[in-house]
Amino acid sequence: MSDNDPSMAATLAAATCALLGAGNASAADDEGDRWSIDSALLYYGEADNRVQDISAAISATRDFDDERKLTLSLTVDTLTGASPSGAIALDRPQTFTSPSGNKTYVTAAGKIPLDDTFLDTRYAATASWTQPLARLYTFSAGLGFSTEYDYTHLGANFSLARDFNKRNTTLFAGVAWSQDDIDPVGGAPIPMSQMLDAGDQSHKLGSDSKTVLDLLVGITQVLGRNTVLRVNYSFSDASGYLNDPYKIVSVVDPLSGDTLLRSPPSGAGPTGVYLYESRPDSRLKHSVYAELKHSLGRPVLHVAYRFMTDDWGIDSHTADARLRWPIGAAYFVEPQLRYYTQNEADFYRSSLRADEPVPQYASADFRLGSFDAVTAGVKFGGTTSRGGEWSARLEYYMQSGDVPSDQIIGNQARREQYPDLNAVIVQFGYKFRM
Amino acid sequence: MKDRRLILAFSTLLALLDGCTTLEPWQRDVLARPEMSLDASPLDAGIDDHIYFSKEASSGGRGFGGGGCGCN
Numbered sequence: 001m002s003d004n005d006p007s008m009a010a011t012l013a014a015a016t017c018a019l020l021g022a023g024n025a026s027a028a029d030d031e032g033d034r035w036s037i038d039s040a041l042l043y044y045g046e047a048d049n050r051v052q053d054i055s056a057a058i059s060a061t062r063d064f065d066d067e068r069k070l071t072l073s074l075t076v077d078t079l080t081g082a083s084p085s086g087a088i089a090l091d092r093p094q095t096f097t098s099p100s101g102n103k104t105y106v107t108a109a110g111k112i113p114l115d116d117t118f119l120d121t122r123y124a125a126t127a128s129w130t131q132p133l134a135r136l137y138t139f140s141a142g143l144g145f146s147t148e149y150d151y152t153h154l155g156a157n158f159s160l161a162r163d164f165n166k167r168n169t170t171l172f173a174g175v176a177w178s179q180d181d182i183d184p185v186g187g188a189p190i191p192m193s194q195m196l197d198a199g200d201q202s203h204k205l206g207s208d209s210k211t212v213l214d215l216l217v218g219i220t221q222v223l224g225r226n227t228v229l230r231v232n233y234s235f236s237d238a239s240g241y242l243n244d245p246y247k248i249v250s251v252v253d254p255l256s257g258d259t260l261l262r263s264p265p266s267g268a269g270p271t272g273v274y275l276y277e278s279r280p281d282s283r284l285k286h287s288v289y290a291e292l293k294h295s296l297g298r299p300v301l302h303v304a305y306r307f308m309t310d311d312w313g314i315d316s317h318t319a320d321a322r323l324r325w326p327i328g329a330a331y332f333v334e335p336q337l338r339y340y341t342q343n344e345a346d347f348y349r350s351s352l353r354a355d356e357p358v359p360q361y362a363s364a365d366f367r368l369g370s371f372d373a374v375t376a377g378v379k380f381g382g383t384t385s386r387g388g389e390w391s392a393r394l395e396y397y398m399q400s401g402d403v404p405s406d407q408i409i410g411n412q413a414r415r416e417q418y419p420d421l422n423a424v425i426v427q428f429g430y431k432f433r434m
Numbered sequence: 435m436k437d438r439r440l441i442l443a444f445s446t447l448l449a450l451l452d453g454c455t456t457l458e459p460w461q462r463d464v465l466a467r468p469e470m471s472l473d474a475s476p477l478d479a480g481i482d483d484h485i486y487f488s489k490e491a492s493s494g495g496r497g498f499g500g501g502g503c504g505c506n
Contacts, residue, residue: 038477044485059477073480142498157498168456176498214498220472222457226464230472234494289495293472295464308492316492324469332469342491367491379478393478399489427487429477 001246033433036061040429047422050114051081067138068131073125077148082116086247086364087274088351089113089415090259095271097198099246101186104198104268110418115246118185122148128157136163144178150245152181159216168222172232174212183207184245191278192358198267203276210240228297236285248274249364254353257410275352277363285310300324313346314368322379331382335397338375344368350403350417366418371401377425388432394426 037060044053059073085096085106094107098117107113128142137160144155146304159174182188182391187204189195196203218232250259251273306318322336345368347361377395384390399421408417455461468474479496487493 040477040481042481055481057481075480155498159498161448165456166458174498199486214494222455222456222465225457225461228465228470228472232495232497236494285492285494287492287495290473291496293470295467295470300467300469304496306492306495308495310491312491314491316490318492318495340486340490341494345491367489373490397485397489421489427478427481 010167011414034063035434036063036431037434038431040427043424043426045292045424046081049082049116050421051083051423053078054078055160055228060290066132069129069226071126071128071130073124073126075122075146077120077122077124079118081118081119082114082418083118083246084366085115086249086253086277087113087272088250088259088364088412088417091411091415093271093365094259095240095268096194096248096274097265097268097270099185101201101204102197102198104270110415112416118246120148120150122146122151124153133160136167137161138163140174148229150182150184152183154179156332157214167235170220171399172216172218172220174214176212176216178212179209180215180240181207181209182241182245188241188243188245189276191243192275192360195270195274195276197264197266200269210238210242212230212236212238212256223292224332227292229292230290232287232289234285234287234289236287237282238285241283242281242283243278244280244363247277247365249277249349249362250274250351251354252351252409252412254355255410257351257412259351260354273354275358275362276295276366278359278361279347279363280312280361283310283312298326312368314342314344316340316342317394331380334379334381336375336377336379338373340375344370344404348404350407351409351412353409366401369401370404371399371418373397373399373421381429386432388430390431391427391429393425393427393429397421397423397425 038059038280039058042055046052055075055077057073057075059071061069061071063069075181087096089110092109094113095104096113097104099115100117104114105117124146126142128140130138130140131275133139140159142157146153146154154176155176157174157176159172161170161172163170178388187201187206188208190203193203214234214236216232216234218230220228220230223229252259261272262270264270273316285308287306287308289304289306291302294301302322304320308316318338318340322334324332324334326332344361347359348360348361350364350370352362375395375397377393379391379393381389381391401418403417464470483493
């Protein structure tokens with residue numbers, strides 16, 4: 001073998017690696033470098049002073065002998081900004097009681113109400129252990145924890161994979177369980193109760209919780225020397241408190257479509273009738289996910305598609321494509337395009353008519369509405385002389401939706417119904433071994 | 435009976451996949467490249483999942499999420 005025959009060298013390296021049973025080629029390269037560190041710094045910013053998030057994430061993987069490995073990760077998120085409350089716009093200013101229940105905020109005439117009182121820091125940590133169980137089996141177990149001001153998450157997962165057909169086929173099955181505790185600012189409001197004056201907490205309960213069970217089965221199949229495919233089916237069963245405690249629905253005049261007005265009897269309070277949202281206490285989701293990687297010589301094409309359907313009446317389709325294109329020996333550029341579309345939940349209501357009985361379930365949360373979203377971006381990266389790998393990613397996320405026409409009443413038709421969401425995503429990453 | 439059908443379906447699936455492609459270990463030069471791994475950028479994937487989980491009604495599919503949140 002001569003040094004100037006890289007394809008032969010690569011083939012032999014791959015064969016050696018496969019014979020040794022080492023899935024991670026670089027782990028065998030240098031016995032001294034047992035840790036691989038992956039880090040990222042993210043800025044996510046929505047236009048119009050909506051949500052801004054700065055996040056730092058680090059993940060460290062320690063390789064042990066016999067393909068056993070431990071991965072630890074830590075993420076810190078800092079969120080500020082405003083988020084739509086669910087109330088509709090009006091031709092006059094609207095006053096709302098803030099989630100804490102002791103202040104009010106005002107939305108200008110003609111504007112979709114945004115609740116700008118939230119500010120949160122989230123810490124998340126995960127740990128996972130992977131090891132072979134027998135020659136063709138791989139077992140993995142993980143724990144996850146996250147905490148923020150009003151929310152705590154605890155999760156555990158287990159999975160087992162088995163290789164077939166000279167490791168050209170891998171079947172995978174996993175189960176994940178999580179327990180989340182929600183302790184909203186000011187307490188969780190009673191679903192469909194009316195927003196009360198500042199200082200009146202009689203419609204608020206304490207904390208609540210939910211549990212989520214996820215099952216995942218999947219297959220990874222080599223389709224040729226340059227192509228690999230993965231197909232997953234997943235099932236998710238969430239039960240417990242599934243409301244967003246800060247979202248409300250406007251109650252409107254059945255003819256004009258304007259929010260019913262009220263005068264706060266004492267002190268500060270809402271100037272309209274708004275009810276806290278109510279969602280079912282269980283949600284079953286099914287999704288099918290497929291992704292394919294194909295090498296076109298040095299460039300690599302990655303395409304993915306997901307279909308999701310749930311018993312809230314939401315169906316969604318997600319398609320994602322990215323092409324990693326090498327520039328010289330050390331750099332690459334990777335354009336990315338993602339498209340997402342969903343229809344509204346059965347109980348999505350942009351407003352409630354004053355002459356109808358209060359429904360059991362209703363939410364005006366735009367995330368349960370009907371919308372499309374496009375993400376377009378590019379990632380640029382390269383390797384350093386010391387073997388590290390850096391990257392920078394810039395993406396633009398655009399979401400635009402609409403309220404179903406049969407839900408638009410009277411004057412609502414000439415006002416903005418559904419706020420578009422435009423966000424920029426900037427991410428810097430650095431990976432190295434030590 | 436149900437078990438036998440399941441086993442039959444499972445073996446048929448494997449037999450079909452076996453027929454479709456079987457690369458020998460020394461033919462895996464391309465697939466062994468780090469960027470050809472389906473999990474080449476787990477941190478990017480986690481960040482994307484977290485953003486879209488917060489802004490859309492769908493989540494998951496690829497694998498297990500890295501932690502819940504009461505995202506606004």
